[in-house]
Amino acid sequence: MHDPAADLxxxxxxxxxxxxxxxxQIRHRFLERLTDRCLDMEMLANSIDRxxxxxxxxxxxxxxxxxxxxxxxxLGFDRLGALAAETDACMARIDGQTDWTAARPLLExxxxxxxxxxxxxxxx
Amino acid sequence: MRILAVDxxxxxxxxxxxxxxxxxxxxxxxALSARQALDLIQTSQTDFDCCILDxxxxxxxxxxxxxxxxxxxxYGDVPIVMNTVLSDKSSIDDAFAAxxxxxxxxxxxxxxxxxxxxxxxxxxxxxxxxRTASASHGTQVSASPSYGFHDSIPMxxxxxxxxxxxxxxxxxxxxxxxALSVVAVGVHVTNAREIYDMEGGAVFGDVMLDVxxxxxxxxxxxxxxxxYKGGGDFVCLLPKRRERDNASxxxxxxxxxxxxxxxxxxxxxxxxxxxVGPATTCRAVHLHTxxxxxxxxxxxxxxxxxHEVNSA
Numbered sequence: 376m377h378d379p380a381a382d383l384x385x386x387x388x389x390x391x392x393x394x395x396x397x398x399x400q401i402r403h404r405f406l407e408r409l410t411d412r413c414l415d416m417e418m419l420a421n422s423i424d425r426x427x428x429x430x431x432x433x434x435x436x437x438x439x440x441x442x443x444x445x446x447x448x449x450l451g452f453d454r455l456g457a458l459a460a461e462t463d464a465c466m467a468r469i470d471g472q473t474d475w476t477a478a479r480p481l482l483e484x485x486x487x488x489x490x491x492x493x494x495x496x497x498x499x
Numbered sequence: 500m501r502i503l504a505v506d507x508x509x510x511x512x513x514x515x516x517x518x519x520x521x522x523x524x525x526x527x528x529x530a531l532s533a534r535q536a537l538d539l540i541q542t543s544q545t546d547f548d549c550c551i552l553d554x555x556x557x558x559x560x561x562x563x564x565x566x567x568x569x570x571x572x573x574y575g576d577v578p579i580v581m582n583t584v585l586s587d588k589s590s591i592d593d594a595f596a597a598x599x600x601x602x603x604x605x606x607x608x609x610x611x612x613x614x615x616x617x618x619x620x621x622x623x624x625x626x627x628x629x630r631t632a633s634a635s636h637g638t639q640v641s642a643s644p645s646y647g648f649h650d651s652i653p654m655x656x657x658x659x660x661x662x663x664x665x666x667x668x669x670x671x672x673x674x675x676x677x678a679l680s681v682v683a684v685g686v687h688v689t690n691a692r693e694i695y696d697m698e699g700g701a702v703f704g705d706v707m708l709d710v711x712x713x714x715x716x717x718x719x720x721x722x723x724x725x726x727y728k729g730g731g732d733f734v735c736l737l738p739k740r741r742e743r744d745n746a747s748x749x750x751x752x753x754x755x756x757x758x759x760x761x762x763x764x765x766x767x768x769x770x771x772x773x774x775v776g777p778a779t780t781c782r783a784v785h786l787h788t789x790x791x792x793x794x795x796x797x798x799x800x801x802x803x804x805x806h807e808v809n810s811a
Binding site (some may be wrong): 394397400408438442447 | 508509510511513514517520521555557584605606607
């Protein structure tokens with residue numbers, strides 16, 4: 376299939392412009408999803424705080440952190456990406472209430488960082 | 500190069516496709532789940548040249564998907580690259596065991612992606628060249644493929660079989676401490692040249708697969724990797740803690756191959772003779788140049804053979 380983008384040289388200003396537009400769109404969608412992820416992670420964490428560690432809930436939090444870790448740094452959110460990767464790795468090791476107590480502050484830092492990113496770069 | 504990229508995160512997928520496009524790979528098809536990927540493979544009129552799979556996906560994960568793709572006709576030796584965040588590194592063993600060729604780490608590193616896909620592209624071109632050569636020689640579809648003496652032979656059907664390139668990538672993925680728990684053992688088919696010259700490339704390929712099957716049967720544990728380097732040389736990666744099994748490996752391999760003697764006699768073919776080298780321990784230096792460990796293990800097996808000849 377013919378790909379019009381392939382006709383453009385990669386150093387061509389038009390191609391660069393196209394790339395920047397695409398990245399801006401991806402960034403916008405990422406930030407939109409980040410709001411939902413933040414709310415969901417908060418809800419899941421509160422649920423563990425109330426009823427104790429449930430591995431399925433921990434894994435659901437991990438899944439969000441994992442997805443953020445995979446994308447954030449590429450979009451320029453380095454600190455967010457690093458915190459998400461740390462949370463992802465930490466959640467993977469959780470096996471009981473003690474582990475959760477140790478992991479909770481890290482998750483809190485991640486949620487604070489998300490809030491800070493959203494405050495600065497909130498999609499309009 | 501036709502690429503199939505699979506990831507359940509649409510943001511990642513969009514960024515990845517954009518990066519691939521900047522690197523010159525514009526023929527990319529995406530899937531958001533294993534199910535969708537398998538449907539695309541099933542319905543696509545031409546096979547994909549390369550699959551890039553996220554490891555962590557809900558329902559069917561990337562490792563299960565990799566194994567499933569390997570079972571599909573035409574996908575036995577298609578390069579499969581796993582995409583993973585660093586915390587997934589523990590899954591790397593399983594990914595290579597399921598047939599992965601290499602892995603990429605998240606977040607996207609453009610230099611790493613360029614370099615690894617460059618190697619994949621070479622593999623794809625080599626695969627295409629081999630197919631074209633085979634077609635131009637009028638090879639029948641049902642016949643065994645014909646190989647040159649030094650060609651690599653796909654070992655995917657063998658339990659624990661893996662490409663040499665995938666073995667090198669696996670070694671690169673090991674950290675220093677895990678690398679210390681692995682040994683490499685070379686197996687040299689001492690009459691390989693003779694078998695090749697007498698029987699030709701197609702039968703030679705079958706004989707090497709027989710040897711690989713015997714090697715695999717001698718190692719009755721899942722954590723094993725067997726690669727064929729070409730020229731009658733194999734290398735196996737084994738857990739060091741299996742030292743006792745490793746010690747009896749050479750003797751047992753000779754016994755297993757001897758069981759084929761009558762069949763080979765009936766076919767008027769020479770039975771492959773093997774020499775097994777001592778276990779070569781993986782060291783930190785091998786992590787940067789894994790081909791060195793493979794070469795050292797093979798050299799040790801060849802040296803062992805020369806020693807046996809000289810002392811006979």
